[in-house]
Amino acid sequence: MPPVIRMRMPASSDGVSGSLAPLAGRVGRATLQRPMVQAMPTSPPLAIRPLEPASIPAAARLLAASMRDNPLHQRVFAGEGTRLEPLLADAFIRLLRRQMRTGHVLAACEGDVLVGVAAMVPPGQCQPDLREKLAMLSILARGRALRHLPRIARWLRAWARHDPECAHWHLGPAAVDRARQGQGIGSRLMEAVCDRLDVSQGVGYLETDTPANVRLYRRGGFEVVAEEPVLGVPNWFMQRQPGVCSTPCPARTTPASTASSPTPGAAPQSAKRVIESAR
Numbered sequence: 714m715p716p717v718i719r720m721r722m723p724a725s726s727d728g729v730s731g732s733l734a735p736l737a738g739r740v741g742r743a744t745l746q747r748p749m750v751q752a753m754p755t756s757p758p759l760a761i762r763p764l765e766p767a768s769i770p771a772a773a774r775l776l777a778a779s780m781r782d783n784p785l786h787q788r789v790f791a792g793e794g795t796r797l798e799p800l801l802a803d804a805f806i807r808l809l810r811r812q813m814r815t816g817h818v819l820a821a822c823e824g825d826v827l828v829g830v831a832a833m834v835p836p837g838q839c840q841p842d843l844r845e846k847l848a849m850l851s852i853l854a855r856g857r858a859l860r861h862l863p864r865i866a867r868w869l870r871a872w873a874r875h876d877p878e879c880a881h882w883h884l885g886p887a888a889v890d891r892a893r894q895g896q897g898i899g900s901r902l903m904e905a906v907c908d909r910l911d912v913s914q915g916v917g918y919l920e921t922d923t924p925a926n927v928r929l930y931r932r933g934g935f936e937v938v939a940e941e942p943v944l945g946v947p948n949w950f951m952q953r954q955p956g957v958c959s960t961p962c963p964a965r966t967t968p969a970s971t972a973s974s975p976t977p978g979a980a981p982q983s984a985k986r987v988i989e990s991a992r
């Protein structure tokens with residue numbers, strides 16, 4: 714990327730802008746100043762690497778801030794208001810620790826600045842064990858949010874019903890810093906995730922709750938295998954075959970509705986080809 718160069722015009726003492734000052738008849742009095750050309754610092758290049766354990770709290774805060782407004786979180790934790798973000802951050806700390814032990818947690822970094830996170834766990838690791846469930850309960854209790862338990866249970870049951878029968882890598886959570894969304898960082902994270910799926914020849918699987926996310930994942934070679942409202946919020950269940958794409962494997966139980974798509978007719982495509990062309 715070329716360095717960003719910004720032109721700064723000096724302001725005159727009476728507030729007339731530097732560029733207009735000569736026209737105001739001041740040339741004789743003031744020293745003629747050439748516009749200063751200043752090279753603004755550029756961001757360090759984006760790197761995708763494993764998250765350092767010490768960065769788990771920062772990653773959890775990023776996920777919480779970026780995901781608090783997702784439609785399903787808003788529905789499940791209705792009424793939490795400003796308490797939702799810290800509550801989610803606590804839960805993500807616990808989740809990321811487990812995911813780091815069992816799978817991959819990828820960090821998108823510009824120098825030392827964390828700008829995105831994506832996690833994936835290998836086959837057999839997607840359902841939390843009893844200890845994890847109890848830990849989540851205590852996080853809810855600490856956050857005085859136990860009243861959401863019935864909705865959380867319905868949410869998790871609905872998602873579990875769609876889990877593919879076949880061995881799969883379960884993806885998520887994933888998010889990019891709110892201020893940096895729409896700049897290609899999520900696509901770079903997805904590319905790194907897809908590379909790992911291809912290396913392990915693994916099926917990728919995820920759940921999501923916005924049509925914009927469905928479009929993004931489609932570009933990575935995921936296809937919608939089911940769609941079902943969870944607590945009234947549309948959810949899409951997506952799978953990706955390694956090297957993209959063969960027939961998706963069925964869900965553990967028959968989904969309540971068949972797959973449909975927010976952009977009908979869009980075909981899954983090769984991750985790399987599409988990501989490359991989006992650059």
Ligand SMILES: CC(C)(COP(=O)(O)OP(=O)(O)OC[C@H]1O[C@@H](n2cnc3c(N)ncnc32)[C@H](O)[C@@H]1OP(=O)(O)O)[C@@H](O)C(=O)NCCC(=O)NCCS
Pocket residue numbers: 779780783885886887888889890893894895896897898899900901920921922923925926927928929
């Ligand atoms: C989804 C997310 C990780 C994508 O990362 P990103 O860096 O914004 O994505 P990119 O810039 O690489 O790609 C842009 C594409 O992402 C999708 N997208 C989803 N949410 C988006 C957002 N808030 N802003 C911009 N793009 C978004 C769109 O498909 C968009 O393409 P389009 O402009 O053609 O519609 C990020 O936007 C995010 O953190 N969103 C909130 C949390 C979330 O929904 N996480 C995913 C849960 S499954």
